[in-house]
Amino acid sequence: MMKYGYVLSLLSVSVFAQQPESGRLEKDTIQLNEVTVRGYETNRPLVETAASxxxxxxxELTQRFGTPALVPALNTxxxxxxxxxxxxxxxxSIRGSLIRSPFGVRNVKIYWNELPLTDxxxxxxxxxxxxRAIGRVEVIKGPAGSLYGAGTGGTVLLSGPGSGTxxxxxxxxxxxxxxxxxYGLQGQNYSIxxxxxxxxxxxNYGHLQSDGYRQQSRMYRDNLSLNGTFAVNSKQTISxxxxxxxxxxxxxxGLNATQFRxxxxQARPSTPAVPGSVAQGAAIYQRTGYLGFSHQYRWNDRIQNTTVxxxxxxxxxxxxxxxxxKRTDQGVGGRTVTRWQVVEEGVPTQLVFGGEWQQxxxxxxxxxNRAGQPDTLQADDELRASQSVLFAQLEATLPLGIIATAGLSRNEVAYRFTRFSVQPVIGQLRGxxxxWLPRVALLKKLGEFISVFASVSTGYSAPTIQEVRPSEGTFNPALEPERGTNLEAAVRGQLSRFQFDVAVYQFKLRQTIVRRSVESGAEYFINAGATDQKGVETQLAYRLVVPKASNFWQTVRLWNSTTVTNYRFRNYQQGTADVSGNRVTGVxxxxxxxxxxxxxRVGLYAHLTHQFIDKFPLDDANTVKSDIIRLLNATVGYRKTFAKRWVVEAYVSGDNLLDQTYSLGYDLNAFGGRYYNAAPRRNFTGGLKLGVRW
Known part of the structure; x- marks a missing residue:
């Protein structure tokens, strides 16, 4: 208890969101009252947003850490x-366990430039x-089904550089x-x-490759992204x-504890019964194409619609x-949102309504698999998935600095499965x-820069295609959706140089979907009772200096971000064993x-980041726990502008400077105790950038 008391006495922090950059060469600001939040379609300052x-x-995405990846930035x-x-x-994972996600992203809805990226x-x-092609990330924590559809974890809104301008x-x-x-890391990026x-x-075009820290962990990625915006007239914009x-x-x-120590x-070794990763050429090969169109129409100053x-x-x-x-996914869908300023004077009221459909x-x-090459056909399946959401939200600015929000959505999901590799061919439908998912929130402003809010929201998360038809190869029509209710209260604000955001919540989840695995490592999923998830999240930041053009130090800021959780299983069966009361795996x-x-002022900058992760259970029985993780990262760089148009930047960054052997991602409830996936030991990255504006 002593260590938790010490951390809670510090409370916590982070760098509060900054305004989207109009270009990569622009500086960010950190004024809380200037941070505009797009979540829940409010487009309000963060201090007026009744949500975490x-x-x-x-x-923050590309400068604080030397390696261009979402992982370290999101983990702050x-x-x-x-x-x-x-x-x-x-x-x-957002406010939840990874027991449902052996790989990939599940139970989190993600949008890219307002387009659904989650299929x-x-x-x-x-x-x-x-x-490097992302200019801003906005994370909405907790169920957001009242506006974004099914999901109990949260929603992530991604925007490209210059988006919204x-x-x-x-x-x-x-x-x-x-x-x-x-470890052979190298990359290039070109943007205009x-x-x-x-x-x-x-x-934007980017290339990144690495030989990897472990055996059988090479990687490469080529990425090309395009964003075009065209103003048809004063009312219409097409993107x-x-x-x-x-x-x-x-x-x-994954490795077991003996192999890991x-x-x-090493990669997973072969056994007399099962070949290893190297022998089977275990890998992922993924090519993705995505094309979207957006149409914004401003009927007048009070009504506008965006359809994608x-x-x-x-x-x-x-x-x-x-x-x-071998899998091929073809997706199509759309979303339409209408914002209507119903009342402008007295009690300003805004109505947001629309829908989303995907197939x-x-x-x-x-x-x-014969040494990395496909062999005899085992299963030939087709799956069709459809999902629809209708939503509406009313937001009113009441007297005494009170903002009330009420939202409601109707969500429907269905899957159709057909296996052609068996006779007779029979299709199965899982609808x-x-x-209906409601959300109610109430926010009270305490002056210009401080607010408190409370909210009640409901969550619903249907099984994904990869869960009803997992790598174990069977179709599970009996898997039920997760359902839950979230209660939350928070206070956030800014006092001179000090920024703070403290949130407490309790989320009760029913029909929890969890992963199980067989000896080969293939997984399947079951519903296993309920969980009670209580948490405290705090952010604090303090500016040691106030930026002035004549000062040598333009920015010096201390920050901290802390998460304290008490997630417990309720009415939870693991086979014949009742593990109710145990801590939820992976949290x-x-x-x-x-x-x-x-x-x-001369262009030198530095970022120092330390991360502490306490022990947590790796299996539902809580018999095996992770090691404590302490990570230290530092980045030092120099950025200089010449002739008002040329920008040169050089940096060097060190990761895991404490040289800890740890696993950045455990295989939870793994068969044979193969929980561990070792992350790189102490490593360094250096880079150069050249930019020009005309």
Whole structure:
């Protein structure tokens, strides 16, 4: 208890979201009252937003850490955990356990420039994105079904550089960069942004590759993204967004404790019964194309509509220990949102309403794996997924600084499964009853820079396609959706140089979906009782200096982000054993991240980040726990502007400077105790950037 008391006495922090950058060469600001939040379609300052929301700017995504990846940046936020078991293999959890996510992103809804990136089957190819092409990340924590559909974890809104600006506000600029690092890390990035009159265009190409720390963990990714905005007239704006990603990464597999202690760099070895990762060429090969269109129409000063449509195609191949999976995902969908300022005077009232529809068609074939090559056909399946959401939200600004919000949505999900590799061919339909999800929130401003809020929201998360048809190869029509209710209260604000955000919540989840695995490592999923999830999330930041043009120190800021949780199983069965009362698998009781950011007038800057992760259970029985993790990262750089248009930047960054052997991503409830995926020991990255504006 002593260590928790000490941490809570510090409370906590983070860098509060900063405004979206109009260009990469622009500086960020950190004024809380200037941070505009897009979540729940409020477009209000953060201090007037009745929800737990964190924002990361482009600088926080690409400057604080030397390696261009979402993982370290997102892990600075309270309540957010992102894993990378091997380079390119992402897992993301918001206020929840990873027992449902052996890999990938589940139970979190993600949007890219207002387009749904999470498909109708619940799959998000987040690793297809290059962080260098992202200008802003906004994380909404807790159930957001009243506006964003099914999901009990949270919602992530991603925006490209310059997103939300008009063509006239775009600056003409270009940037090239290169980096090298330990374990064969290297990459390049090229971007150009231009705007003239009523048209603007942003193009970004990035390449990244690594030999990996472990055996069988090489990775490469090529990413091309395009964002074009065209003002048709004073009322209409059309945008086009395109993405192509070619990603490949090897998967070394989990180790048991003995193997991990003896040689953490080895891949999963072969046994007399099952071949290992190297022998089977275990890897992921993923090509993703995404094309979306957005149309914004401003009827008048009070009513405007944004409608987006998209199509996507992913070609996926996964030579695994026991089989070789080939999958093709084709997705299509759209979303429309209308914002209506119903009342402008007296009690200003805004109504937001709209809908979202998605459909996915998946062809999934499993073959035998003969040393990394597909062999005999084992299963030939087709899956169709459809998902629809209708939503409405009313927000009123009442007297005495009170803002009231009430939202409601109707959610419907259905899957159709057909297996052609058996006779007779029989299709199976799994439909879920439509669910209504309400959310109510009340916020009170205490002066200009401080507010308190409370909210009640409901969550609903249908099984994803990868859960009703997992790698174990069977179709499970009996798997039920998760359902839950979240109660939350928070206070946030700014007192001179001090910023704070403290939130407490209790989330009760029923029909919890959990992962089980067989000896080969293939997984399947079951519903196993309920969980009671209580948490405290705090953020604090203190500016040691006030920026002035004449000062040598332009920015010196201390910050900390802390998450304290008490997640417990309720009415929870593991086979014949009742594990009710145990801690929920994969959730640390304490995570605290602290940092120091400094920038000078001459262009020198430095970032220091320390992360502490307490022990947490790796199995539902709580018989095995992780090691305590302490990570130290430092980045030092120099950025200088010449002739008012040229910008040169150089930096060096060190990660895991305490040289700890640890696992950044455990395989929870793993068969045979193969929990561990070793992360790199002490490593370094250096890079150069050159930018020009005209």
């Amino acid at each position: 929301v964190n924002v990361l700017s482009g600088k 936020l309270p309540g957010v955990r992102m894993d990378e078991r091997s380079p390119g293999s992402y897992r993301l 109708a089957g619940g799959t998000t190819y987040l690793n297809a994105l290059d962080v 008009t063509a006239r506000e775009y600056s003409n600029q270009a940037e090239i960069s290169a980096l090298v690092g330990s 942004q231009t705007g003239k009159n009523n048209a603007a265009l942003s193009l 086009v967004m395109g993405l192509y990603s070619d990603l490949a990464y090897q998967t070394p597999g 003896a040689n953490p760099r 449509v998209y199509t996507s195609l992913t070609d996926f191949a996964n030579p695994f220990i026991t089989n070789y999976e 996915n068609f998946t062809v999934d074939r499993n073959y035998g 879920f009853e439509p669910v 640390p009781p304490l995570v605290t991240v602290s940092g120091l950011d400094a920038e000078t």
